[in-house]
Structures are given as structure tokens and as C-alpha cells.
Amino acid sequence: MLSEYLKEFKEYLERFKSVDINFSEVLNMSKKFIIGRLKQIFGDSSTIFTNINSEITIFNKIFQMIDYDIDEEVERRLPKNDNRFMIGVRMEKRIEIKKEIITNLLDFILIILLAHTPYFNAFIKKYAEIKKIKVIKKLPNKISVWEFIKIASRSRINDLHLERLDLENGLVDITTIKEIFAKEIIRVELMELGENIKKRKLPDDNVVKELLDEINNYLKDKIKYEHVGGIKALNFKGNIPLEWHPPCIRGILNDILSGGSPSHYARRSFVVYWFCAKFNPNLRPLDKNGNLVNVSATDIAPEEEIEKFIDELIEMLFKNVEDFDEKKTRYYIMHNIGYKVGHGRLTHCEYCKNWQNDGGKGLSYYCKPDDLCKKKFIIHPLDYLCYNINKHLNKEKFKKMKKEDKNGDNK
Numbered sequence: 001m002l003s004e005y006l007k008e009f010k011e012y013l014e015r016f017k018s019v020d021i022n023f024s025e026v027l028n029m030s031k032k033f034i035i036g037r038l039k040q041i042f043g044d045s046s047t048i049f050t051n052i053n054s055e056i057t058i059f060n061k062i063f064q065m066i067d068y069d070i071d072e073e074v075e076r077r078l079p080k081n082d083n084r085f086m087i088g089v090r091m092e093k094r095i096e097i098k099k100e101i102i103t104n105l106l107d108f109i110l111i112i113l114l115a116h117t118p119y120f121n122a123f124i125k126k127y128a129e130i131k132k133i134k135v136i137k138k139l140p141n142k143i144s145v146w147e148f149i150k151i152a153s154r155s156r157i158n159d160l161h162l163e164r165l166d167l168e169n170g171l172v173d174i175t176t177i178k179e180i181f182a183k184e185i186i187r188v189e190l191m192e193l194g195e196n197i198k199k200r201k202l203p204d205d206n207v208v209k210e211l212l213d214e215i216n217n218y219l220k221d222k223i224k225y226e227h228v229g230g231i232k233a234l235n236f237k238g239n240i241p242l243e244w245h246p247p248c249i250r251g252i253l254n255d256i257l258s259g260g261s262p263s264h265y266a267r268r269s270f271v272v273y274w275f276c277a278k279f280n281p282n283l284r285p286l287d288k289n290g291n292l293v294n295v296s297a298t299d300i301a302p303e304e305e306i307e308k309f310i311d312e313l314i315e316m317l318f319k320n321v322e323d324f325d326e327k328k329t330r331y332y333i334m335h336n337i338g339y340k341v342g343h344g345r346l347t348h349c350e351y352c353k354n355w356q357n358d359g360g361k362g363l364s365y366y367c368k369p370d371d372l373c374k375k376k377f378i379i380h381p382l383d384y385l386c387y388n389i390n391k392h393l394n395k396e397k398f399k400k401m402k403k404e405d406k407n408g409d410n411k
Contacts (some may be wrong), residue, residue, distance in 0.1 A: 008037070008101075008104050008108075009104070009108050009111070009193060011067070011068075012104075012105065013193065013196070013197075014106075014110040016069060017068040022065050022066070023112075023202070023203055023209045024203050024205050024208060025065070026062055026065060026109070027207050027208060027211055028207050029058055029061065029062055030058070030106065031058070031107065031207075031211055032060060033048055033055070033102075034106055034109055034110060034113075034211065035211075035214060035215070035218070036048035037103065037107065037110060037290040038110055038215065038218065038314045039218070040220075041110075041123070041126055041127060042126060042222050045179045048106070049099065050102070052095060052099070053101075054093075056098055056102070059098075059102045059105070062105070063105075066317070066342070069118075070098060070101055073097075073101060073374075074094050074097045074098055074101070074317070077097050078093060078094065078097065078262060079089065079093070099259055104193070107127070110123070111123075111190060111193060111194060111197065111201075112197050113198040113211065113212060113215060114194075114215065115194040115195075116197075116198065116200050116202055116212065117212065117215060117216055117219070118258070119215075119216070119219045119223055119258065120217070120258075121191075121254075121255065121258035121259050121260045122223045122258045122259050123189060123219075124186075124187050124190050124194070124321075125187065125258075125259040125260075126187040127186065127190065128183040128184075128187045128190075129183065131184075131186050132182040132183045132186065132341075135182040135183075135185055136178055136179060136182045137187060139178055139181065139182060140167025140173070141173060141175045141178070142171040142172065142173050142174070142175075143171065143172055143174060144170060144171065145162070145167060145170050145171065145172050146171075147356040148160075148162065148172040148174065148181075149162070149259075150190055151181065151185055152184075152190040153185055153360075154191075154192070155184045155187075155188055157260070159180050160177065160181065160184065162182065165177070165308065169350055177347070184330060189194075193250050194376055195333040196282045197224060198261065211319065223258070230391075240277070240385070240389070242347075243388075244384075244385055244388035244389065244392075245277070245381075245384070246372075246373060246378075246381045246384035246385070247366070247367075247369065247370055247373065248269075248355055248366040248367050248368070248381060249270060249274075249366075249381055251365075251366035251368065252266050252269070252270045252366050253270065253317070255366075256270075256317050256318065257317065262362065262366075263361060263363075263365075264362075264374060265358070265361035265362055265363055266361075266362050266365070266366060267318075267332075267361055268332070268336050268347060268357075269350055269381075270349075270364065271313065271332075271333050271336045271337065272336055272337060272346060272347055272348060272349045273381050273382065275297070275300075275309060275337045275346075275348040276300075276315065276349065276382055277382065277385055278301075278309060279301040279305070279309075280300050281382050281386050281389065282298070282382075282386065283295070283346075283382070283384050284348070284378075284380055284382065285348035285350075285351065286405055290350075292323075293348070294345050294348060295338070295345065296337075296338035296344050296345055297334075297337065297338050297339035297346065299331075300346075306337070306339055310330060310333050310334065310339075313333060314329055314330060314333070331341055335347075349380070349381055349382065350363065351379055351380050352367070352373070352377070352378065352379055352380060352381065353379075372384060372387065372388075375387075
């Protein structure tokens with residue numbers, strides 16, 4: 001299932017196990033090519049090579065450092081043709097193959113670096129868009145159901161739900177979604193690669209810091225994240241900082257903003273949480289007697305405010321999602337908050353225990369508890385928010401009392 005260049009990345013990962021020893025030197029030698037390749041991926045450059053002969057010499061040294069025989073690999077990939085009149089053509093082919101191998105190395109280095117930045121999802125999305133053609137060419141119209149599930153189960157793209165496709169004799173017909181599936185093959189494999197890379201710290205030196213700064217400065221202008229915040233809660237006036245929301249909600253939010261594609265259940269939980277956080281952060285799925293709380297959006301907020309909430313959510317967030325469809329998105333938001341469509345009841349954000357043991361719903365991916373999450377009274381994502389609101393209000397109340405006491409002493 002994996003294409004050749006993805007297999008090559010896996011090999012590079014093994015070869016870079018001594019990253020703390022030689023990685024900075026590799027970066028120093030290839031810095032301009034790394035930035036050039038990044039700009040090429042984001043459409044700001046047409047080439048990364050200027051003088052290929054001298055540049056190949058530089059990369060020959062790098063490949064020696066990571067114990068990779070590039071000449072042997074080139075010979076393996078060359079078409080088998082001993083015709084002496086083809087010498088010139090074969091020389092051009094050798095250079096072409098070397099360029100491809102060097103480009104793959106640069107891509108791998110970018111993945112290492114970007115895995116330690118906020119822009120990793122956006123990079124992988126762009127990269128998958130560029131590389132999908134190679135994968136599509138190798139994909140048949142029908143593939144084994146197990147091969148399909150291997151990707152679809154890690155994808156969180158709604159279009160890859162097995163029940164939406166034809167399944168016969170153990171084969172899934174992917175004809176209509178081949179492009180989406182090709183991109184997801186690349187994306188999920190590279191996301192997994194990125195997760196493995198994140199577990200290892202980068203060398204703490206100036207070469208790495210300067211290159212990361214240059215990458216971040218370039219991408220912060222290319223990838224404009226909408227400012228999200230400023231929701232109001234009961235008994236609280238002002239903007240709610242993003243850090244007041246629990247890690248699971250911030251994780252989904254970051255995934256959406258950076259072009260990821262959370263699962264249907266993760267999106268639903270986020271929408272309902274965001275709605276309650278804005279209009280009633282004290283609302284929970286069960287009342288004190290353990291009964292399900294059945295309310296609709298209009299029980300919580302005026303229609304005008306609900307319509308505004310839906311419009312803002314679509315404009316600020318969901319237009320960034322890979323499989324965005326405005327009509328479907330609007331319908332699902334309305335359905336989830338119990339507004340005008342469906343059963344007319346709010347579909348509650350799930351309790352924390354259901355995030356941890358999600359039964360394959362794609363919630364556990366975002367459940368990364370911090371110290372506050374681990375407190376025994378935090379059993380629902382909205383508890384986390386309410387705790388931070390109350391903590392802030394108490395702090396402000398204490399400041400006010402202290403100020404009043406001080407003024408009283410001055411009289």
C-alpha cells in the first residue's frame with residue numbers, strides 16, 4: 001500500500017536514530033535547500049536546485065553521514081539498458097533520480113522539523129495534495145477491505161466510512177473516492193511518522209533554533225489561523241482565553257484550524273461543547289437524579305444568537321476542514337444542538353470517561369489529560385471550563401475586596 005517515497009521515509013527514520021549527533025551538521029549543510037523545498041511545496045518557488053553538480057556533491061556528503069549509498073540506489077532504479085548510444089540519456093536519468101532522492105531527504109527533514117511546530121497538519125495537507133498523483137496511479141479501483149480499514153480507521157474522514165461504499169467478496173470499491181483515499185494514505189502515514197518524531201527532542205543548538213525560526217516566520221504568513229475565542233459564559237463578562245478550555249477541545253480546535261479532519265463524533269462533541277460554553281457552561285448531560293437532560297437550542301439561546309453562532313462556527317472553523325461541505329455542515333451543526341432539524345434535542349458533549357474509552361469514535365485521540373483534568377471533580381469537559389471561570393472570578397473578587405480594604409484604610 002505504501003508508495004516508494006513513504007517507504008524511503010521509514011528508512012530515513014532508522015538512519016536518523018543518531019539525530020543528536022549529526023542532525024545539526026546535516027541542517028547546516030542543507031539549510032538553503034530545506035527552505036527552498038518548503039517554499040516549493042507551498043507554491044512560492046519552482047525549483048530547489050541551481051547548480052546541480054555542486055549541490056549533489058553536498059548531498060553525497062550528507063548521505064555518507066547517514067550511511068546511505070545513493071549511487072547504489074540510483075543504479076537500482078535505472079532502467080536496465082546497456083545500449084552504448086544511450087549513455088547521455090542514462091546520465092540525465094541518473095541526475096533525475098538523484099534529484100528525486102535528495103528531494104525526498106529534504107521532505108523527511110522538513111517533517112522532522114515541522115513535527116515540532118504548530119504547522120505540521122497544514123504541511124502534511126499540502127504535501128499530500130502534491131504527492132497524491134503518484135499514489136493514485138498505483139491504486140486499483142477495488143482494494144482489500146482490510147487494507148481499506150487500515151487507512152480509514154486512522155483517517156477520521158467521513159467520506160471513508162465503509163458503509164458508504166460498495167463491498168463485495170472482501171473488496172471495497174474506492175473508484176469514487178480514490179483521490180481522497182490517496183491523500184489519506186499519505187496523510188495518516190506521515191502523521192504517524194510525525195508522532196514518532198515528536199517523542200524525540202531536537203538538538204538544543206543555534207542551527208536548529210535559527211532554522212525553526214525561519215520556518216515559523218515563513219509559515220505564519222502563509223497559514224493564517226482565524227482568531228478564535230471571546231465566547232461569553234454565565235456570570236462572566238469578557239473573552240475566555242483558549243487555555244481555559246480543556247486539552248481535548250483545544251486539540252480538536254487545533255486540528256480543524258490547521259486543516260485536519262476530526263472524526264464525526266469529535267466534531268459533534270466540539271460543536272455542542274462550544275455552544276454550551278457560549279450560552280450555558282453549567283449544562284450537563286445528566287441531572288442530579290441521573291436522568292438525561294432533554295433541551296433544544298432555543299431553550300438555551302434566542303434564535304438570532306443561534307443563527308449567528310452557526311454562521312461564525314462555519315466561517316471561522318469548518319471551512320478549514322478537508323471534506324468541508326457548507327450545506328452538510330450547517331445541517332449537522334443544527335442537528336447536534338437541536339435546532340429546527342432532526343429530533344430537536346441537544347446532543348450533549350460526552351463525559352470524560354467516554355472520551356478515554358471511546359469505542360472507536362475518534363475521541364481518545366484528543367484525550368490528553370493535564371493536571372487539572374486529573375482532579376476528581378473534573379468529569380466533563382465543561383467542568384474544566386467552569387473551574388477556570390470560577391477561579392478567575394474568585395481572583396477578581398479577591399482583588400476587589402483587597403482594593404476596597406485598602407481604600408478603607410486610607411480614609
